[in-house]
Amino acid sequence: MEEEILQGEAVEISLKDLSKKLEDFAKARDWEKYHSPRNLLLAMVGEVGELSEIFQWKGEVDKGLPNWEESDKEHLGEELSDVLLYLISSEALIFQSLGFKYILLMLWE
Numbered sequence: 771m772e773e774e775i776l777q778g779e780a781v782e783i784s785l786k787d788l789s790k791k792l793e794d795f796a797k798a799r800d801w802e803k804y805h806s807p808r809n810l811l812l813a814m815v816g817e818v819g820e821l822s823e824i825f826q827w828k829g830e831v832d833k834g835l836p837n838w839e840e841s842d843k844e845h846l847g848e849e850l851s852d853v854l855l856y857l858i859s860s861e862a863l864i865f866q867s868l869g870f871k872y873i874l875l876m877l878w879e
Contacts, residue, residue: 789862792855807864814856821849 783791796802824846825831835843 785858788855789858792859793862796859805859805863807860810856810860810863814853814860817849817852817856821846821853824849 796805824842831838835846838846
């Protein structure tokens with residue numbers, strides 16, 4: 771899977787598996803002691819701020835970002851990933867289920 775990721779190929783992974791990988795990653799670095807709901811939320815807000823900075827002076831942006839440099843698109847992808855990872859970690863820590871049941875309920879209304 772690592773080679774596919776490095777080549778920019780689409781890789782399918784469940785939220786549950788991704789959550790487990792994030793948990794293992796934090797455990798291997800002894801970061802669990804810092805992972806409280808508050809700390810993860812504040813870290814995610816910081817990442818959302820970094821994401822916002824990318825768009826701050828761009829004005830309106832077309833779908834697909836056709837006028838953006840590749841380096842800007844890559845930076846955007848990194849920040850979006852950071853936000854997603856903190857969101858997944860927060861949900862798993864708070865609800866300990868990674869069910870995202872509220873999203874599913876909303877989609878099936």
